[in-house]
Amino acid sequence: MKQTAAGALMLLLLAGCQSDPQLRSKRIGPGHYRLTVDRCHMVDQQLLEHDLRELASSVCPSGAGPLEALEQLPSRQGSLLGECLGSGALRAEVRCR
Template sequence: MRAAAGGLIALLLAGCQSDPALHSARMGPAHYRLQVDRCHVIDRAQLEDDLRALAARTCAAGEGVLENIQPLPSRQGSLFGECLRRGALQGEVRCLP
């Protein structure tokens, strides 16, 4: 019983261990929609830094112009409420040649 409870808690906390959740989707040639979602957010600047880092990894040359940055409802959460300061942002990046 204790092992099962410990396993359940580990699974629930795993969502915050992989913080932030980063996603990119191709919209066209050198144009991507990016999303970042954090369980523990300090401020919006932290989410914008996550977006810039994701944009640098998404673009082959590592450079791109972020556009249309807007807040999203966060999908982070758990049964025990360990994601009290969650937040998410979405943006688009146009990669430079």
């Protein structure tokens, strides 16, 4: 029974990392959004910027302007067993065209 519980816990922890990346957008004005991306497995900051541009495209169907006010944030991805050692988060603002 203990092995089953330990296995289930391990799957749950690893599944949290499979929902990578976490993308959030918040409207802060007409056609103006604050975007946040948080990755458990981050190769470099360019990957986070790519995720932000993809998110900007989804919130601005008529086109997004350049990313503004880029800010690195501490990751909120959990890591109990070291599964998210390369985590990172980035925030930016974008204005829709």
